[in-house]
Amino acid sequence: MKIGLEHVDDLARGAAILGTGGGGDPYIGSLMLRQAIEDGLTVELVDVDTLGDDDFAVPFAMMGAPTVIVEKIPNGDEMVAALRTTERYVGTAAKAVLCAEIGGLNALLPLVLAARCGLPVVDGDGMGRAFPQLQMITYNIFGVPASPMVMADEYSNTVLIESAAALEVERLGRSMVVAMGGSTNICLYPMRGRDARRSMVRGTLTLALGLGRAVREARRGGGDAIDGLLGYLRSTPYYQHCCVLFEGKAVDLLRETKSGWAMGRLVVEGVGGHAGRRCTVQFQNEHLVAHEGDRVLAIVPDLIAILDAATAEPITTEGLKYGQRVVVVGISAAPIMRSPEALAVFGPAAFGLPDPFVPLEQIHGTAVTRGT
Amino acid sequence: MKIGLEHVDDLARGAAILGTGGGGDPYIGSLMLRQAIEDGLTVELVDVDTLGDDDFAVPFAMMGAPTVIVEKIPNGDEMVAALRTTERYVGTAAKAVLCAEIGGLNALLPLVLAARCGLPVVDGDGMGRAFPQLQMITYNIFGVPASPMVMADEYSNTVLIESAAALEVERLGRSMVVAMGGSTNICLYPMRGRDARRSMVRGTLTLALGLGRAVREARRGGGDAIDGLLGYLRSTPYYQHCCVLFEGKAVDLLRETKSGWAMGRLVVEGVGGHAGRRCTVQFQNEHLVAHEGDRVLAIVPDLIAILDAATAEPITTEGLKYGQRVVVVGISAAPIMRSPEALAVFGPAAFGLPDPFVPLEQIHGTAVTRGT
Numbered sequence: 233m234k235i236g237l238e239h240v241d242d243l244a245r246g247a248a249i250l251g252t253g254g255g256g257d258p259y260i261g262s263l264m265l266r267q268a269i270e271d272g273l274t275v276e277l278v279d280v281d282t283l284g285d286d287d288f289a290v291p292f293a294m295m296g297a298p299t300v301i302v303e304k305i306p307n308g309d310e311m312v313a314a315l316r317t318t319e320r321y322v323g324t325a326a327k328a329v330l331c332a333e334i335g336g337l338n339a340l341l342p343l344v345l346a347a348r349c350g351l352p353v354v355d356g357d358g359m360g361r362a363f364p365q366l367q368m369i370t371y372n373i374f375g376v377p378a379s380p381m382v383m384a385d386e387y388s389n390t391v392l393i394e395s396a397a398a399l400e401v402e403r404l405g406r407s408m409v410v411a412m413g414g415s416t417n418i419c420l421y422p423m424r425g426r427d428a429r430r431s432m433v434r435g436t437l438t439l440a441l442g443l444g445r446a447v448r449e450a451r452r453g454g455g456d457a458i459d460g461l462l463g464y465l466r467s468t469p470y471y472q473h474c475c476v477l478f479e480g481k482a483v484d485l486l487r488e489t490k491s492g493w494a495m496g497r498l499v500v501e502g503v504g505g506h507a508g509r510r511c512t513v514q515f516q517n518e519h520l521v522a523h524e525g526d527r528v529l530a531i532v533p534d535l536i537a538i539l540d541a542a543t544a545e546p547i548t549t550e551g552l553k554y555g556q557r558v559v560v561v562g563i564s565a566a567p568i569m570r571s572p573e574a575l576a577v578f579g580p581a582a583f584g585l586p587d588p589f590v591p592l593e594q595i596h597g598t599a600v601t602r603g604t
Numbered sequence: 605m606k607i608g609l610e611h612v613d614d615l616a617r618g619a620a621i622l623g624t625g626g627g628g629d630p631y632i633g634s635l636m637l638r639q640a641i642e643d644g645l646t647v648e649l650v651d652v653d654t655l656g657d658d659d660f661a662v663p664f665a666m667m668g669a670p671t672v673i674v675e676k677i678p679n680g681d682e683m684v685a686a687l688r689t690t691e692r693y694v695g696t697a698a699k700a701v702l703c704a705e706i707g708g709l710n711a712l713l714p715l716v717l718a719a720r721c722g723l724p725v726v727d728g729d730g731m732g733r734a735f736p737q738l739q740m741i742t743y744n745i746f747g748v749p750a751s752p753m754v755m756a757d758e759y760s761n762t763v764l765i766e767s768a769a770a771l772e773v774e775r776l777g778r779s780m781v782v783a784m785g786g787s788t789n790i791c792l793y794p795m796r797g798r799d800a801r802r803s804m805v806r807g808t809l810t811l812a813l814g815l816g817r818a819v820r821e822a823r824r825g826g827g828d829a830i831d832g833l834l835g836y837l838r839s840t841p842y843y844q845h846c847c848v849l850f851e852g853k854a855v856d857l858l859r860e861t862k863s864g865w866a867m868g869r870l871v872v873e874g875v876g877g878h879a880g881r882r883c884t885v886q887f888q889n890e891h892l893v894a895h896e897g898d899r900v901l902a903i904v905p906d907l908i909a910i911l912d913a914a915t916a917e918p919i920t921t922e923g924l925k926y927g928q929r930v931v932v933v934g935i936s937a938a939p940i941m942r943s944p945e946a947l948a949v950f951g952p953a954a955f956g957l958p959d960p961f962v963p964l965e966q967i968h969g970t971a972v973t974r975g976t
Contacts, residue, residue: 317766321693389772391780392764394689400761407783408763411776 233355233438235275235343240266242444243437247339248546249447249461250440252535254494254518255335255362256294256301257548264308264344273347277355277437278328283425288324289354290315290422291371292342293332295383295405296415298517298550299487299494301337307386310417311345314384318419321380321392329353330428332369332420334436335362335518336548353437358421360433360470360566361535364493364517366405367398368578370568371421374431381405381420385412409492433566439468447544457544458559465563473564473593477522477529478511479504479541482556487549493517494549498538500558511560513538515549520583522560530562531585533569533578534592537561564592605727605810607647607715612638614816615809619711620918621819621833622812624907626866626890627707627734628666628673629920636680636716645719649727649809650700655797660696661726662687662794663743664714665704667755667777668787670889671859671866671922673709679758682789683717686756690791693752693764701725702800704741704792706808707734707890708920725809730793732805732842732938733907736865736889738777739770740950742940743793746803753777753792757784781864805938811840819916829916830931837935845936845965849894849901850883851876851913854928859921865889866921870910872930883932885910887921892955894932902934903957905941905950906964909933936964 235243243265244258251258269275283289292311294301319325329346331339334357346353358369366378378398383391383405391408395401401420409416423431443464450460458476465471480502487496493516502509511529513522519536522529530536538547541557568574570591576582579589607615615637616630623630641647655661664683666673691697701718703711706729718725730741738750750770755763755777763780767773773792781788795803815836822832830848837843852874859868865888874881883901885894891908894901902908910919913929940946942963948954951961 321764387767387769387772389765389767389776391766391776392693393761394763395759395761397759400759404761404763404780404783407779408776411779 233277235277237266237269239441242448243441244340244444245447245546246440246442246444247334248336248548249443249537250436250535251335251362251548252518252537253515253549254298254364255333255339256298256337257550258336258340260302260305261337261340265340268344268347275343275347276352278352280354280356280429280432280434283328283354283428285424285426287327287425288322288422289328289330289425289428290318290326290419291330291332291358292345292419293338294341294415295366295418296409297489297492297494298548299489300414302550304386304413304415306417308344308348310384310386311341312348313388313390314382314417314419315345315349317382317384317390317392318380318422322422326351330432331357331437333357333359333362334440335359338362339437339440354428354432355437356432356434357436358432360436360569361533362518363578366402366420368582369421370433371423371431372398373573373577376421376423376427376431378420380422381418383408383412384417406492414489414492433568439470451543458539458561461544470566471563475562475596476559477562478502478524478560479506480511480558482552482554482558485552485554487552496549498552500560513560516583517549521580521585521587522562528587528590528595530592530595531580531587531589532583533565533574535563535565537563562592562596605649607641607649609638609641611813614820615813616712616816617819617918618812618814618816619706620708620920621815621909622808622907623707623734623920624890624909625887625921626670626736627705627711628670628709629922630708630712632674632677633709633712637712640716640719647715647719648724650724652726652728652801652804652806655700655726655800657796657798659699659797660694660794661700661702661797661800662690662698662791663702663704663730664717664791665710666713666787667738667790668781669861669864669866670920671861672786674922676785676787678789680716680720682756682758683713684720685760685762686754686789686791687717687721689754689756689762689764690752690794694794698723702804703729703809705729705731705734706812707731710734711809711812726800727809728804728806729808730804732808732941733905734890735950738774738792740954741793742805743795743803744770745945745949748793748795748799748803750792752794753790755780755784756789778864786861786864805940823915830911830933833916842938843935847934847968848931849934850874850896850932851878852883852930854924854926854930857924857926859924868921870924872932885932888955889921891921893952893957893959894934900959900962900967902964902967903952903959903961904955905937905946907935907937909935934964934968
């Protein structure tokens, strides 16, 4: 499948919803992708089964605080430098680019990189959403080594990290991101086709595209955009359970850029059916948990999306503002993301949250749409 | 020349004097060197002129705060990992190991690494002393690129940094040293024989050996060990000017491990001819400047050594203690270290010191020995 100008906005919107607040501002990614297409470059999406067993495939992402990424926009050359350094060190030319996470900017930039290098992008990613740390990825859970990881900044500096442990790559890499000004371009988990097949969450780029399109079409048809979004999610293989967790107005926002992350929490004061109640959403680049009082409404790795109440346009953590009218939506993560092995890596305890993981559908029973 | 057990203590002593307080505790280095020799490994010193033009030679050093290095002792494998990763990345096998600095531990460990890899060590270094930052080296001043720099820690993590600017390698590397626990093993400024010849301070390993021997022989002969040291220095090609700056008792010591360095200052209260006066020595891993009141007694890049008053045994910054009876000695740096180009990189202003560089011999006129 070729990605054209007509796909860019839908893909960006869908990726931002799946990004659960993180993954970086999709607007920057969509501008860069648009430019690549207008420059005549080919943006090609392929199924992971088209990769040969030994084909070398390299995931790309931006690493850092989304609050920084919106101010320190990549020029595109760093991405290519990261890939080229990886190829040089491994001694093999890449046959494809992979997504690390299907969230925001990070769903779009791999397409830009691939187009610039004349390579296809594999349809899928390693999270089925976005996560704030490098070890929180199915590639790691299925035993693909995180290193060599290459980091490339805007001054043509490149840093290559090798470690047997993904958590060490995260730890060393995070301190380097801070030294590189809070955001940088990375290639990591370089792998062969056979490993991509067994470790990736498949089809999430086309899924993001469909999700973005469903919202647009619901809006154009005059229907409720949030209901359109929920209806589409229920038709997908990964995200069948979803519901409105809360609706209201952003009345308090604490946000700080700390240790290379955007950390904070948002308080939403209820309106309509939620009047007189309050919902708190805690985030570390991505939304981690939504509470009403002591009650958990949804918790990581399940997805929590904050959307504009009128348009269902997703709002990233760095875009949150006082006074916004928002709908907080909960979406069930794919079964692969809820296994004990997966929860050990990106369940609530991995973020230091005291609450245990409870699947969204157990909390809310049959899924409710906005109207109910 | 082969280095035997009989050379180890002299070399360690001489290197610690030239280390001007830094370079890391020579005791650890001498233990490791002794063990390599006792294991039957060959420690061979060669002149830089024996290198072929294209022979690949790699400098090795420990990077970090000496206060940390004394507690986090290298096991030796990290050194080899740093060299092997450099060779792999450049695609060339090393023919020799170089010293980055002829100070303390960092004068001895390259010998251990070379012995373990069956390589010779070139007699010389890039500083003619020790300095706290990676760009403060003649290799940089003569245009040898600092990168690729490889850092290897005790967990088998390796980090490779590439940048066009030595100062960026220092900046990124310093933040990584902190993440690696405050000290680590590095290979940097990898170069060809032709570049080693034009950029190194030659013969400083044999010079350190002679310096250590001179102190030992003066002691054994019953003479004043400090006078023995000064006498030997005056016979060398680089360090003709030297004198006792101050003699007294350590009465105040401020030392903190900050941003990956040992920072602080020592106050010495005078005895004998210096009774009733005070000398302050400021350091960043190495001694930077010695003052008596507002008057500069010696300033970087000239060397300031702090020695035990009775034995002339050098005291490194991490070994300073309240109550020590010390002699502060000033030693002129080699002419190559005092050029305008060199002073721009490691003169007083590079350390944020307000005082200008004044050569030692201009401050003190004809050199004075201890007795005078």
